[in-house]
Amino acid sequence: xxxxxxxxxxxxxxxxNPYLVPFxxxxxYVALLWLCVTHLGCAGAEKTVVQKDAxxxxxxxDTARSDNQTIYAFNHTVSRNxxxxxxxTVDVLSEGTESSPILxxxxxxxxxxxxxxxxxxxxxxxxxYPYAHVGxxxxxxxxxxxxxxxxxxxxxxxxxxxxxHYQLRISRVESGCGNEICFGHVTCDPVFIVxxxxxxxxxxxxxxxxxxxxxxxxxFPCSVMSIQDIQCPVYDLDNNVAFxxxxxxxxxxxxxxxxxxxxxxxxxxxxxxxxxxxxxxxxPLRFYPLRPDELIDAGNRSKxxxxxxxxxxxxxxxxxxxxxxxxIFLSFYLLxxxxxxxENKRSVHHISVVYSKYCRYIMSYVGVGTQLSLSDSIAxxxxxxxxxxxxxxxxxxxxxxxxxxxxxxxxxxxxDIDSDKNIVRTKKYLCVSDLARKDKRVLSKKYQIYFWNIAxxxxxxxxxxxxxxxxxxxxxxxxxxxxxxxYNFLCAHPLGNLSAFNNILSxxxxxxxxxxxxxxxxxxxxxxSKALERNELNALECGIPKHFGxxxxxxxxxxxxxxxxxxxxxxxxxxxxxxxxxxxxxxxxLCVLKLYQKRHPDINAxxxxxxxxxxxxxxxxxxxxxxxxxxxVFWIVxxxxxxxxxxxxxxxxxxxxxxxLDSGILRxxxxxxxxxxxxxxxxxxxxxxLFLSRAAYGLxxxxxxxxxYLLAIAICNLLLYFAFYIIMKLRxxxxxxxxxxxxxxxxxxxxxxxxxxxxxGLSTWQKTPxxxxxxxxxxxxxxxxxxxxxxxxxxxxxxxxxFLVLLTMDDDLDDVQRDKIFVF
Numbered sequence: 001x002x003x004x005x006x007x008x009x010x011x012x013x014x015x016x017n018p019y020l021v022p023f024x025x026x027x028x029y030v031a032l033l034w035l036c037v038t039h040l041g042c043a044g045a046e047k048t049v050v051q052k053d054a055x056x057x058x059x060x061x062d063t064a065r066s067d068n069q070t071i072y073a074f075n076h077t078v079s080r081n082x083x084x085x086x087x088x089t090v091d092v093l094s095e096g097t098e099s100s101p102i103l104x105x106x107x108x109x110x111x112x113x114x115x116x117x118x119x120x121x122x123x124x125x126x127x128x129y130p131y132a133h134v135g136x137x138x139x140x141x142x143x144x145x146x147x148x149x150x151x152x153x154x155x156x157x158x159x160x161x162x163x164x165h166y167q168l169r170i171s172r173v174e175s176g177c178g179n180e181i182c183f184g185h186v187t188c189d190p191v192f193i194v195x196x197x198x199x200x201x202x203x204x205x206x207x208x209x210x211x212x213x214x215x216x217x218x219x220f221p222c223s224v225m226s227i228q229d230i231q232c233p234v235y236d237l238d239n240n241v242a243f244x245x246x247x248x249x250x251x252x253x254x255x256x257x258x259x260x261x262x263x264x265x266x267x268x269x270x271x272x273x274x275x276x277x278x279x280x281x282x283x284p285l286r287f288y289p290l291r292p293d294e295l296i297d298a299g300n301r302s303k304x305x306x307x308x309x310x311x312x313x314x315x316x317x318x319x320x321x322x323x324x325x326x327x328i329f330l331s332f333y334l335l336x337x338x339x340x341x342x343e344n345k346r347s348v349h350h351i352s353v354v355y356s357k358y359c360r361y362i363m364s365y366v367g368v369g370t371q372l373s374l375s376d377s378i379a380x381x382x383x384x385x386x387x388x389x390x391x392x393x394x395x396x397x398x399x400x401x402x403x404x405x406x407x408x409x410x411x412x413x414x415x416d417i418d419s420d421k422n423i424v425r426t427k428k429y430l431c432v433s434d435l436a437r438k439d440k441r442v443l444s445k446k447y448q449i450y451f452w453n454i455a456x457x458x459x460x461x462x463x464x465x466x467x468x469x470x471x472x473x474x475x476x477x478x479x480x481x482x483x484x485x486x487y488n489f490l491c492a493h494p495l496g497n498l499s500a501f502n503n504i505l506s507x508x509x510x511x512x513x514x515x516x517x518x519x520x521x522x523x524x525x526x527x528x529s530k531a532l533e534r535n536e537l538n539a540l541e542c543g544i545p546k547h548f549g550x551x552x553x554x555x556x557x558x559x560x561x562x563x564x565x566x567x568x569x570x571x572x573x574x575x576x577x578x579x580x581x582x583x584x585x586x587x588x589x590l591c592v593l594k595l596y597q598k599r600h601p602d603i604n605a606x607x608x609x610x611x612x613x614x615x616x617x618x619x620x621x622x623x624x625x626x627x628x629x630x631x632x633v634f635w636i637v638x639x640x641x642x643x644x645x646x647x648x649x650x651x652x653x654x655x656x657x658x659x660x661l662d663s664g665i666l667r668x669x670x671x672x673x674x675x676x677x678x679x680x681x682x683x684x685x686x687x688x689x690l691f692l693s694r695a696a697y698g699l700x701x702x703x704x705x706x707x708x709y710l711l712a713i714a715i716c717n718l719l720l721y722f723a724f725y726i727i728m729k730l731r732x733x734x735x736x737x738x739x740x741x742x743x744x745x746x747x748x749x750x751x752x753x754x755x756x757x758x759x760x761g762l763s764t765w766q767k768t769p770x771x772x773x774x775x776x777x778x779x780x781x782x783x784x785x786x787x788x789x790x791x792x793x794x795x796x797x798x799x800x801x802x803f804l805v806l807l808t809m810d811d812d813l814d815d816v817q818r819d820k821i822f823v824f
Contacts, residue, residue, distance in 0.1 A: 054154075060168045064102050064158040072154040074170055078143050083200050085173030086138040088154065092117045093165040098130055098295060100160035108152045109141040111232030117166070120295070121238055123277040124285065129298045137173065137198060139232040139269075196236035198228075198271040201309055203260050209312035212270055213490070214254040216305040222281035222770060223303055225254045226271040227480075229263055234271060241273045248482035248489075249770040251281050255489035256482060257312060257499075270309075274301050281770035313493060313783055318501075321784035325505055328793065329512040332800070336516060340523065430823035435602045436545045440532075447549030447597070449607040454553045454586065457611065458560040465567050465579050472571035473497055483769035485571040488762040491779040491786035502779075503569040506789035509796030510562025517803050518555035521548050524807070543814040544821070545601045550594045554803055557586045562796065574625060574765040581707050582618050587799065588714035589614050594806055595725055599823045617710065624706030704766045728824035729809075740809045747801030754794035760787040 047067060054060065054072040062070060076086070090104060101116040118130040141150060158164055203210070214225045228234060228245035235243045245268075246256055260266060276298060279285050476484050477497060487500045495501035525548045531539035539546070561583040568580035589610065597604040605613075620638060628634050703709045729736070736744070763772045779786050785793075813821055 054170065057171050058169070061165070062156070062168070063163045063165050064156050064160070065163045066159050066161045070156045072156070072168065072170075073151060074154070075149055075151045076172075078140060078148050078150050080143050080146055080148075083140055085140070086152075087135055087171050087173050088138060089135045089167075089169045089171065090117050090133075091167040092132040093167065094163075097132075097160065097164050100158060100162075100164070102156060102158045102160075102164055102166055105155040105157075106136075106138060106152060107155065108138065108232065109150050111139065111141065113138065113233040121276045124279055127277070128293070128295050129276050130295045131298075137196065137234070137236065139230075139234050140200075141232065142230075196241075196271060196273045198234055198236055198269045199307055200230070200267060200269055202267040203263075207311050208260045209494070210258050211310050211312050211490075212256050212258055213308040213310070214250060214270075214272060214305055215308065216250075216252050216303055218303050219251045220278050220281065220283050221301040221303055222249060222251065222275045222278040222283060223254075223305075224249055224273045224275060225256065226269075226273070227256050227258055228269045228271055230265045230267050230269060234269055236271050236273055238273055238275050241271060242481070244480070245269075246480035246482055248773070249275070249280050249768070251770045251774060253490075253773045253776055254770075255773070255776065257489070257492060257494055259494065270307055272305060272307070274303055276301075280768065282768040317782065317784050318493070318495065320782055321502060322505060324782060324784075325508055325793075329509050329796075332513060332797075333516055336520065340520075431819045432544065432599055432601075432821040432823060433818040435600050435823060436818055438602045440545070443545070443547055443601060444549070446606065447547045447604075448552075450549045450590070450610070451552035451556060453607045453611055454556050454560075454590075458556065458563075458583075461582070462560065462563055462567070465564060465576075469567045469570040469576065469579075472573075472576070473499065476571060484573065486573055486763045486765045486769060486772050488776045488786050488788065489773060490776040491762075491784075493784060498570065500569060502784050502786070502789055503572075503792075504566045506785060506792035507562045507566040507569065507796075509793055510565065510799070511559045513796050513800035514555045514558030514560075514562065517558065517800060518552060520804075521551040521555060521807070524548065538814055542817055544598050544810045545818075547597065547601060550590055550597060551803075551807060554587065554590050554594065554806075557583050557590060558796075558799055558803070561587065561799075565792070572763070572765065577625060577707055577765065578618065578622055581621065581711055584711055585614055585617050585621070585714055588711075588718045589617075591718050591802070591806060592721055595721055598725075598810060599821075617714070621707045621710050624710065628706040629704055725824070726809075728822075732822045732824065734810075734821075735812050737808060737812045740805060740811065743801050743804045743808060747798055747805060750794050750798040750801060754791055754798050757787045757791040757794065760791075762786060762788050 047069070049069045049071065051071040051073060052060075054074050056074070056076070060072065064070065078084075088104070088106060090102075092102060098118055098120065101118055101120075103114065103116050106113040113136060115134065115136060117134050118132045119134050121129050121131070123129060138152070143150070154168065154170070156166070156168070201210070201212075212225075212227065216223075224238070224241050224247055226235070226241050226245055226247040231244075235241050235245075241247060246258075248254055248256060258268060275281075277283070277285060472484065474497075476482070476499060482489070485499065487503070491502065492500040493502045498504060524546075528539060528546045528548075564579045564583055568576055572580075593604060593610055620641075623634065624638070628638075726736070760777075761775050762777055763775055765772065777786065781790065
């Protein structure tokens with residue numbers, strides 16, 4: 001049987017058998033015990049613990065050493081119906097105590113608060129800021145009795161053997177700070193970095209949502225406002241204020257909407273803390289330590305502020321806002337229905353008049369003995385250009401045949417005669433008949449691809465976007481970090497898990513008006529298809545060729561813009577701003593293509609080429625947002641690509657694809673510059689110079705918001721081309737119809753008001769979240785919608801009106817033969 005030194009185990013301790021321990025080892029144990037007791041004080045026999053009965057509003061001066069511990073005992077009466085704050089203020093009077101600070105431990109009924117003085121807080125790059133003057137506010141323990149006397153103790157200790165002098169003062173907080181607040185505002189004493197302020201708010205009956213606003217006349221120092229549940233201790237330091245609840249940085253303004261359902265106790269604390277540095281609020285970093293562990297004096301960082309708690313809107317306002325939004329856009333459906341009824345009566349009357357005139361025209365030929373059949377007369381009037389086509393060749397195909405699978409190259413009658421293309425497309429005066437020679441079935445299928453492609457793009461683009469913004473909203477709700485999303489916090493109305501439902505609802509107009517535009521295009525498409533089936537002359541050989549694929553794509557893009565804009569406003573910030581702008585690029589590009597297609601139906605870009613170019617634009621937009629801010633290399637590369645793309649596109653459009661890249665390109669460029677720029681200032685050269693000037697502006701100024709800059713370029717191109725189209729249309733002797741003129745004037749006015757509200761700038765992710773909140777403003781319509789929501793309403797209406805202008809602006813040419821319609 002073996003015997004161990006650890007003989008038995010009892011009560012969690014091993015007992016040593018002294019008879020089995022060698023004598024020399026016993027002597028070592030005795031010497032170690034004597035050294036510990038006499039020199040190290042391990043037994044604590046000489047540790048002095050002093051407890052003092054203390055009172056409020058008395059300053060206690062004392063010295064803390066490693067061999068003593070002082071306990072101050074306080075008592076006060078706590079009332080169930082009254083909240084009263086208690087402030088602990090400590091000053092360390094000795095110098096050089098950073099290495100051996102004093103530890104203060106406040107023991108309450110249901111909470112323990114500990115802190116050291118000097119208190120060392122860390123900033124960016126591990127900067128250290130010591131504070132020898134510290135104040136902490138104690139939270140009031142809960143009580144069920146009407147009045148109860150409670151005790152709390154302040155333990156003071158240190159490991160310094162030299163002695164550290166300090167002052168301790170316990171006082172009641174007056175003027176509302178730390179106390180319970182109701183509706184209205186409270187002006188608080190200056191908030192210091194180690195003298196935070198917090199208030200308690202209790203939801204009254206019938207109030208489920210409130211808005212807590214904090215205002216200050218001072219921009220800096222940077223501060224943090226936090227909404228925390230009622231619990232002790234309260235997290236009221238810069239390094240722990242973000243542990244629980246909701247919080248946001250602020251300079252002059254801060255606002256958080258608080259809902260009763262998030263706080264089971266039906267009450268919460270409003271905590272305001274001054275940060276150690278201003279970098280989080282866009283301020284400078286003024287202190288740079290020479291050594292990593294060097295302590296920095298931050299100076300006097302204090303801030304005076306007002307806390308305002310006001311009730312949020314009621315559920316009736318939500319209902320009114322939704323009905324208002326639906327009513328506005330449903331009225332456009334009603335107005336469209338009425339206009340369609342009027343137009344239908346006019347079109348029936350117009351057809352009967354044209355038919356009677358045509359019958360008299362035919363009968364006059366029959367009366368003089370002319371043996372001209374109806375089909376021959378139509379064919380003789382329809383000959384134009386360089387190709388003689390009979391009506392039978394145009395209309396002989398059945399409708400079922402037009403739906404068969406065809407390829408553009410199979411029916412391109414100019415594919416093998418490039419010389420004829422050069423003759424036709426380089427004439428001094430081109431007519432639409434010269435550029436409308438391809439088979440209608442081919443072109444119809446070609447332009448329908450625009451619609452199917454953008455529908456496919458929209459589905460695959462929107463699904464991950466929806467998933468991402470839901471994740472963003474979840475992160476905001478779970479972490480409470482209000483700096484993730486750039487809302488207008490003064491007019492952000494939550495609904496369910498959404499923080500700003502009103503900004504999402506206001507995008508409904510894009511979807512509803514986009515759908516309405518698709519219905520209008522569908523009606524026109526059906527009417528035109530029936531006219532083709534009846535072999536009507538106007539549908540076959542008159543007016544601008546009717547191709548509706550791009551119109552369908554434009555309506556779909558408007559609906560997708562509404563959906564993605566709503567997704568962006570779930571949590572707006574710089575990382576997902578491209579969601580809000582991607583289909584704006586699409587809309588601008590499709591409108592330009594539609595304008596060009598009107599007079600150049602045969603040579604317009606294919607859907608694959610167009611969407612590939614738009615994808616490149618969106619790609620550069622993302623690169624600009626991520627890398628473009630202040631990056632000269634990026635702007636040089638972008639400007640070079642921009643200039644080259646502008647020159648290439650201008651050449652392609654000006655010469656209608658009839659140019660080639662060979663050894664003589666430089667000689668021809670010099671000749672064109674001499675003839676079009678030196679001898680005379682032609683329009684294309686002027687527009688090209690204008691585009692190049694915009695590229696130079698971007699390179700020199702390098703705006704911070706690259707996505708908006710790129711979108712501005714696309715919109716300017718569209719506006720210039722539209723103005724050019726209108727001017728050339730009037731110069732060619734054409735007129736603008738009454739409906740088109742009304743749409744143009746109405747759209748121009750709406751765009752003007754829309755841009756006014758857009759430039760109000762209620763928030764901006766180009767700045768820090770705290771700086772962005774300085775631009776926040778209250779709601780202006782029904783206490784539910786803000787300026788940006790009005791921008792959504794008006795811009796959706798303006799886009800719908802712009803689409804109607806493109807749809808109707810050439811209706812005056814429906815009775816004009818295509819060989820009499822000029823190309824420009």
